[in-house]
Amino acid sequence: MRRGFKTQAKQLALDLRGEIGLNAHQPFDPYRFASAYGIPVIQLSTLEGAARDHFLRADDSPLSGALIPVGTGVVILENDAQPLTRRRTTMCHELAHVVLEHEFGVSLSDERRCGLGGDQEEEADWLSGEMLIPTDGAFRLARANATDEQAAMAFTVSLAVARWRMNHSGARKVVARTRAKWPAHG
Secondary structure (H helix, E strand, O other): OOOOHHHHHHHHHHHHHHHOEEEEEEEOOOOHHHHOOOOEEEHHHHOOOOOOOHHHOOOOOOOEEEEEEOOOOEEEEEEOOOHHHHHHHHHHHHHHHHHHHOOOOOOEOOOEEEOOOOOHHHHHHHHHHHHHOOHHHHHHHHHOOOOHHHHHHHHOOOHHHHHHHHHOOHHHHHHHHHHHHHHHOO
């Protein structure tokens, strides 16, 4: 990941949220965002054929989503058999690739790994995390002593994503240090 990207991603995610009328404390709606950017989302269940039947599974599918170039634009193919929280994470990851203008052929998402590799994957992961639970939102949750489960519910994400964002944002550590230093202000 390029130097300074995490700081840049914090502001970019807030800007992207603002484009669809959201602040740092509301759940991000990747479908509304895709629509605002003119990116069609195609549910795998609407397609025909053996490939659909192979991929359209909730638990053990090798495909969560795909970013597919079409002319000068892209479409997102999503595995709509998977839980909504997983689909939202996949959508944000694929949208992050678009927003960051990553160059690619076809990006297939599987377990948060798609075909682009390296720095592009790390950047898309980080930006999608900021889109789903911004650092400012994580700090608010940490100040309120929210559990990972409460964070997941507040931002409509999976428990794994909530845990990742609450830990990697540094919010809990900073709040704990502040409370230890100034107990009356925590």
